[in-house]
Structures are given as C-alpha cells and as structure tokens.
Amino acid sequence: MSHQTPDPNDEHGSVYDGLLGTDTSQWAFGTDFEDPLAGVDTTVPSELDAAELAAYCLALGDDALVLSHRLSEWCSNAPDLEDDIALANIALDLLGQARLLLARAAAADPSVVPTLPDGSPVPVEDALAFFREAVDFRNVRMVEVANGDFAHTVARLLLFATVRLAAFERLATHADPVLAAIAAKGVKELTYHRDYAGRWFLTLAQGTEESRRRLLAGLTGLWPLQAELARAYDAGPEVDVVLDQVFAVSGVERPDVAPMTGRGHTEALSRMLAEMQVVARAHPRGQW
Amino acid sequence: MSRAYAVAASVTDPEMPMLTLEDLGVLRDVREDGRRVTVTITPTYSGCPAMATMRDDLVHRLTEAGYAAQVEIALSPAWSSDWITERGRQALRDHGLSAPGAAPRPGGPIPLTLMPTARAVTCPRCDSARTELTSEYGATACKALYRCADCLEPFEHVKEI
Ligand SMILES: [Zn+2]
Numbered sequence: 468m469s470h471q472t473p474d475p476n477d478e479h480g481s482v483y484d485g486l487l488g489t490d491t492s493q494w495a496f497g498t499d500f501e502d503p504l505a506g507v508d509t510t511v512p513s514e515l516d517a518a519e520l521a522a523y524c525l526a527l528g529d530d531a532l533v534l535s536h537r538l539s540e541w542c543s544n545a546p547d548l549e550d551d552i553a554l555a556n557i558a559l560d561l562l563g564q565a566r567l568l569l570a571r572a573a574a575a576d577p578s579v580v581p582t583l584p585d586g587s588p589v590p591v592e593d594a595l596a597f598f599r600e601a602v603d604f605r606n607v608r609m610v611e612v613a614n615g616d617f618a619h620t621v622a623r624l625l626l627f628a629t630v631r632l633a634a635f636e637r638l639a640t641h642a643d644p645v646l647a648a649i650a651a652k653g654v655k656e657l658t659y660h661r662d663y664a665g666r667w668f669l670t671l672a673q674g675t676e677e678s679r680r681r682l683l684a685g686l687t688g689l690w691p692l693q694a695e696l697a698r699a700y701d702a703g704p705e706v707d708v709v710l711d712q713v714f715a716v717s718g719v720e721r722p723d724v725a726p727m728t729g730r731g732h733t734e735a736l737s738r739m740l741a742e743m744q745v746v747a748r749a750h751p752r753g754q755w
Numbered sequence: 756m757s758r759a760y761a762v763a764a765s766v767t768d769p770e771m772p773m774l775t776l777e778d779l780g781v782l783r784d785v786r787e788d789g790r791r792v793t794v795t796i797t798p799t800y801s802g803c804p805a806m807a808t809m810r811d812d813l814v815h816r817l818t819e820a821g822y823a824a825q826v827e828i829a830l831s832p833a834w835s836s837d838w839i840t841e842r843g844r845q846a847l848r849d850h851g852l853s854a855p856g857a858a859p860r861p862g863g864p865i866p867l868t869l870m871p872t873a874r875a876v877t878c879p880r881c882d883s884a885r886t887e888l889t890s891e892y893g894a895t896a897c898k899a900l901y902r903c904a905d906c907l908e909p910f911e912h913v914k915e916i
Binding site for chain 2 (some may be wrong): 636645
C-alpha cells in the first residue's frame with residue numbers, strides 16, 4: 468500500500484491545517500507568538516543607560532544561547548540516556564535565559580534588533596538569535612569553541628556555571644528590575660548546572676586513567692579562555708573558592724597555561740551559526 | 756473567588772495534568788474588569804516549554820466562559836516548588852510522583868554540592884524510604900529520576916527549587 472504525501476494546497480485542505488491555529492506563518496518561528504515579557508514593565512530605570520543595559524543583556528543572552536546550542540548538539544549522542552536528558556535540560560534552561568535576556572535587550576534599546584523584511588513575523592529575540600552575523604555576537608569564546616568529548620563538556624560547564632552563578636547572585640539586586648528578576652530565576656537553575664558539572668568533574672578525575680586523562684585534556688584546552696570568561700562576568704574571589712574546592716577534592720591542579728590573546732570570536736562561532744541560522748534565514752517571513 | 760478566577764484555576768499543567776495551574780503555584784493573579792480578564796502566570800523554569808500551552812489553554816477556557824482574556828508574565832518573585840499546594844502534592848503522590856521537599860534558601864553564597872542531593876524521598880508506590888537517585892534531571896526540567904530499592908519501580912521526583 469502506498470502512502471500519499473499530504474498536499475498542503477489540496478482544495479479540501481491539508482491534514483496539517485488544524486495544527487496552525489490562527490497563525491498563518493507556518494512553523495518556522497512557532498505558532499502564535501508569545502512575548503516572553505508580556506505584561507512586564509520594561510521601562511529602563513532613569514539612573515541606567517538604556518544602550519549599556521541592552522549591550523550587557525545581549526552579552527549575557529548570547530553566552531546562554533551559544534552554550535545552549537553546543538549542549539543541544541549532545542542530544543542523542545551523550546554517554547548514556549540520563550546524561551543525554553540532563554544536558555538537554557541544561558540547554559533548555561539556558562535557552563530560556565537567552566530568550567528572556569535578548570527580549571530584555573530589545574525592549575531596552577530597539578536599535579539592537581536587526582531589520583527584517585516587511586511582514587516578517589519574527590519576534591525580536593528570534594531576530595537577534597537568527598539574523599545577526601557572528602561579528603555582532605557578544606558571547607565569550609569559552610562558550611563557542613566546538614564540542615570535544617564528554618569530559619570537555621563537563622569542564623566547560625563547570626567553568627561557565629560557576630562564573631555565571633556567582634554573577635547572577637549579584638545581578639539579582641541589579642537596578643534594572645527585569646534583569647534582576649531574570650538573574651534571580653537563573654540562580655536556581657545554574658545551581659543545578661554547577662552541581663551536575665562538579666559531580667561529573669570529580670567522577671571523571673577520580674575514575675579511570677582514561678577518564679582522568681580526558682578530563683585534564685579538556686580542562687587544559689579550555690583554560691586559556693577562562694580569563695576572558697571571568698573578566699566578562701566581573702568574577703570575584705568567590706569563583707576561585709568554588710573552583711579550588713572542586714580541583715582539590717578531584718586531585719587536579721589549576722592549569723598553568725597562558726590566556727588566549729586577542730578578542731572577538733573564533734571560527735567555530737561562524738560555523739555554529741551557519742547551522743543554527745540557516746532555516747530562519749532562508750525563510751525570513753516564516754513562509755514557504 | 757471570582758468566576759474568572761475559578762475558570763483560570765481549573766486549567767491544568769500540560770506536562771503534569773494532575774495539577775491545576777493553581778496547585779502548581781504558577782497562577783499569580785486574575786484581574787477581572789467586566790468581560791475583560793487579565794491572568795498573570797509565572798514560569799517554573801526559564802525555558803519551560805509548557806508556558807505557551809498554559810497561555811493558550813487559559814485563553815481558550817476563559818473565552819469559552821465568555822471572557823476576553825489576555826495572559827501576562829510575572830518574572831518576580833521567581834517560582835518556587837514551595838508554592839505547590841498541599842492538594843497538588845497529594846495529586847502528585849496519587850499519580851506516582853514524589854512531591855518536592857522544602858526548597859533551599861541559602862543565606863550568603865550558594866554552596867556547591869558534590870555529593871548527590873540529600874533528600875528524604877519516599878516511594879510514591881509503596882511508601883518505602885529506601886530510594887536512590889538515578890538522575891538529577893528527568894523528562895522535564897522540574898523532575899529528577901529515582902528508583903525504589905524495595906518495589907524496584909522507577910519514579911519521578913519534582914525537584915526543590
Ligand atoms: Zn517502592
């Protein structure tokens with residue numbers, strides 16, 4: 468028996484019709500857009516510079532977006548099902564943080580949002596995610612370098628979650644109530660991320676010779692990017708306290724490698740964005 | 756309790772349909788102005804994909820009840836599992852899920868926990884206290900996976916947050 472492909476232009480309608488609801492824009496950008504800040508007062512407090520606040524939220528949002536994408540690349544590839552699910556959940560938390568932060572940036576300073584063709588239904592946070600060039604992304608290099616093995620991912624997540632959690636604990640009292648609320652919520656999520664990464668770091672360091680070798684290789688490879696990460700988040704001594712605690716219990720020395728010089732991005736970001744953005748860019752009106 | 760509140764409060768969570776939005780603690784406010792109703796909900800996790808469905812279900816049910824409804828988001832204060840009502844906790848247990856304990860409220864820097872999270876989790880099926888953590892992350896962001904050492908059944912535990 469042959470299976471006939473549904474024709475979306477069939478005069479009797481398509482089997483997909485009911486799925487679209489009232490949204491005529493197809494699925495590229497979801498059905499029926501919702502503003503993640505619907506009803507939230509996004510007025511920038513008078514003591515803050517709106518452009519500066521937007522740039523800061525963009526940087527925080529881009530870090531979450533890019534690492535979320537890297538983590539989601541593990542989907543169906545992790546060492547076991549539990550960790551596949553864990554990494555997907557962490558990616559989802561970070562994607563949520565990215566969405567809120569990009570929306571907050573756009574509300575604070577609409578000029579950061581790329582211009583799209585008239586009639587494009589793309590919401591601002593998607594416009595920022597899918598229609599900026601690599602050079603306009605403000606993320607640190609730590610989050611963009613390509614995935615290595617699982618140990619590399621564990622080391623990266625430990626460094627990132629430790630630095631970001633410490634910063635978010637501070638940002639929870641930021642003068643912008645929207646950023647403060649996003650940070651306060653993120654603290655709870657990042658606490659789980661840091662614990663997850665810390666436990667795996669310890670397990671791999673104290674596991675087999677091979678797991679320890681891989682962990683040290685991952686950590687040493689990432690360490691040149693740690694200084695930039697710490698600087699971007701204004702990391703204080705509390706970050707070193709946590710990292711030294713993990714290193715000590717794991718029997719791992721803090722790597723002695725020089726920070727990577729330069730700034731901007733590595734080639735890895737362009738490659739990642741090419742894949743992440745290709746569908747949205749091919750269909751900027753969300754229709755095909 | 757207003758009629759609009761009663762309608763909104765009866766909408767259920769798409770991922771844990773044994774819980775109403777009220778029992779889950781995400782329903783923060785229902786303002787009624789004639790036929791116009793504004794419902795405020797708060798996300799459980801930043802990336803919770805159920806938010807869009809909750810919003811659509813609220814609008815749908817309130818529209819059926821004759822209201823013009825809109826849904827707004829409250830980000831602060833951040834949702835806590837402590838907001839799940841006693842009725843909600845019972846509904847979780849009745850459906851084979853373990854309800855969260857008290858959420859941590861650290862004063863000062865959040866401590867790192869390198870040992871598995873210590874929880875007094877009892878099996879929702881046989882009430883045994885001999886349970887073990889399988890994974891801190893489950894099928895949705897809000898749940899961890901456990902296994903009962905007595906009846907051997909796996910079950911989900913709604914995480915403290
Ligand atoms: Zn049991």
